[in-house]
Amino acid sequence: MVRIHLGCQLTYDFPQNTAMIVMLNVHYSRVAQLERPDHLITNPPVPIESYRDGFGNWCCRLVAPAGRFVLGTDSVIRDDGLPDPVALDAVQHAVQDLPPDTLLFLLPSRYCETDTLSAEAWRLFGKAPTGWGRVQAICDFVHGHIKFGYEHSRPTRTAAEAYAEGRGVCRDYAHLAVAFCRAMNIPARYCTGYISDIGQPPPYAEMDFAAWMEVYLGGRWHVFDPRNNQPRIGRILIATGRDAADVPLTHTFGANNLAGFRVWTAPVGE
CATH class of the missing domain: 2.60.40.2250 (Immunoglobulin-like)
Known part of the structure; x- marks a missing residue:
């Protein structure tokens, strides 16, 4: 504790x-x-x-x-x-088997243009294993594709623009990963809150709020963090929504x- x-x-x-x-x-x-x-x-x-x-x-x-x-x-x-839980055996549900309250998180939203990115998502991840492995493949790709920098911050950048520009901040990582997951029929919601530096080697960057996502696999919501792309200690949730427009x-x-x-x-x- x-x-x-x-x-x-x-x-x-x-x-x-x-x-x-x-x-x-x-x-x-x-x-x-x-x-x-x-x-x-x-x-x-x-x-x-x-x-x-x-x-x-x-x-x-x-x-x-x-x-x-x-x-x-x-x-x-x-x-x-403890670090964020990992459940490698968490399965992906067929859309018809998903609980009704998760269906909203399959749809396009203000910053997550699932419809625009659908074909590209299937090209990139269509052969990845379903379930946890597919979501991790998405996070690995987004983590490597986007270059982080506060100088790249733009409050109106969408997931499709982040993909095209290859740069952004944590909200852009989360938006792109959320959009790709939804395109693959995996419910995904945007999260904002605190992430501590507990367990991380110094030096530490100036503290800021963070964005990540939760995906619905194996009957529950799981944390994935495409920006850091590793389990973290001391992740404290503030709010969840479809994307950043819901949780400013x-x-x-x-x-x-x-x-x-x-x-x-x-x-x-x-």
Whole structure:
């Protein structure tokens, strides 16, 4: 068991009062491991209305005042300290045998143009073994095909564009892998959250939120991470959706300037 200190702080400058939807709280599936609630805290304080979206993610709705506005979370979570589980025998289900609530994650979405990439997916992975092996083949390909770099970040890049350009950030890796999986009739959903550096050799990059995917095999959802392409310790989920359009950390209904951004996740005591 490991105790992980996690949280974030985002600093904005707003020219006028601006409505926001914020998705920064730990996913309900991990809330029981929190040692204290990771309430959204703002400065200056404002009224916050919370609700669950259609995917079950916890969302906070507020109106940020004009001027400097700071928001964030902070908590400690208990983690089993184990790497992401690997289930090499997890089988791929026939579409007609899939549970109804997984079918949405077979369809094209804003950033995952499954229809556009279908023929290419079958060309690349049609001969790969079904189930876990096929998803791993997709992750291996995406991991090697995309060159990572924050200088390559573009919030409007789609999976097809990431494939054509061969560069991006973790959300682009996830979008492309999700699109390829769906094209191969494997339900896949986009995930956002924290990934710690526990078990990784230094030096460590500056901490940021991360994106990965979950795929439905063998009767349950499994984590795959095409960006890192290896099991990691201390992966803490915030939200899941069809793609990044469903799970933005903040959705701001007006002009703004992000003046500061900090994320932390580390074993307690470090």
